[in-house]
Amino acid sequence: xxRKELLTRFYVxxxxxxxxxxxxxxxxxxxxxxxxxxxxxxxxxxKAAEIYFNAGMLYEYGRCQLLCGNLAETKKIWSVLKxxxxxxxxxxxxxxxxxxxxxxxxxxxxxxxxxxxxxxALLQANLISYCENIANGAHLLAxxxxxxxxxxxxxxxNNKYFELAELFLKKAKDVCYVDPEIHFLLAKCYLxxxxxxxxxxxxxxxxxxxxxxxxxxxxxxxxxx
Numbered sequence: 439x440x441r442k443e444l445l446t447r448f449y450v451x452x453x454x455x456x457x458x459x460x461x462x463x464x465x466x467x468x469x470x471x472x473x474x475x476x477x478x479x480x481x482x483x484x485k486a487a488e489i490y491f492n493a494g495m496l497y498e499y500g501r502c503q504l505l506c507g508n509l510a511e512t513k514k515i516w517s518v519l520k521x522x523x524x525x526x527x528x529x530x531x532x533x534x535x536x537x538x539x540x541x542x543x544x545x546x547x548x549x550x551x552x553x554x555x556x557x558x559a560l561l562q563a564n565l566i567s568y569c570e571n572i573a574n575g576a577h578l579l580a581x582x583x584x585x586x587x588x589x590x591x592x593x594x595x596n597n598k599y600f601e602l603a604e605l606f607l608k609k610a611k612d613v614c615y616v617d618p619e620i621h622f623l624l625a626k627c628y629l630x631x632x633x634x635x636x637x638x639x640x641x642x643x644x645x646x647x648x649x650x651x652x653x654x655x656x657x658x659x660x661x662x663x
Contacts, residue, residue, distance in 0.1 A: 473489055474486040483502045484502075512533065587613060621644035641658040
C-alpha cells in the first residue's frame with residue numbers, strides 16, 4: 439500500500455480494521471504512527487502508548503499517557519525531552535495549564551498548531567477537569583494568540599458543549615469582530631437553543647464580514663428553507 443492510499447484509507451475511508459491488519463508488522467516508523475493514531479481514534483490509548491514506546495516516539499508516548507489520565511507519568515516522560523522541539527515546548531506548557539500553575543505561555547504558532555487538537559483529544563478521553571483547567575487559562579493563551587478564544591469555542595461546538603462554546607466565542611467576537619467563522623459558530627450555538635432569529639442575524643453578519651462566507655450562506659439557506 440503506497441503512502442497516498444494509506445492516508446486515504448485513514449483520513450477519508452476510516453478503514454481502521456484493514457489498516458491494522460496491514461500495518462501491524464510494518465517496520466516503517468511513519469506507519470507505526472498511523473497505527474497508533476488508529477488506536478487513539480478508537481480510544482484505546484494504552485495500545486497506542488505501547489506502539490509509540492516501541493517505536494521510540496517518546497513525545498507521542500507521553501501524550502498517550504496523558505490521554506490515559508496518567509499526568510505524573512506524562513511529566514516524567516516529557517521531562518527528559520529537549521524543549522527546542524515546538525511540540526515538546528507546547529506539551530510542557532499544556533501540563534502547566536492543567537496544573538493551574540502557568541510559567542511558560544506557548545507561542546502563537548504552538549497554540550495554532552496544537553491547542554484544538556489536544557483539547558479535542560482530552561474531551562474525547564473524557565478528561566473534563568483537564569479541559570476545564572485549560573479553558574480557564576484562555577486569557578493567558580490569548581496574550582500570545584488572540585484566536586485562542588475561537589479555537590476553544592470551536593472545539594466546544596464540535597463536541598456539542600454549546601453553552602461553553604458561546605462564552606468563548608463571544609470573547610472571540612470582542613477580539614476580532616470581522617472574523618466570519620466566529621459569527622458562524624455562534625449561530626450554531628443559537629440554533630442549539632432554538633433561537634432562530636439570533637442565528638439568522640449571526641449568519642448574515644458572517645456573510646457580510648466574509649464576503650459571502652459559504653458555510654454561513656449554506657446554513658442560512660437550510661434554516662430558512
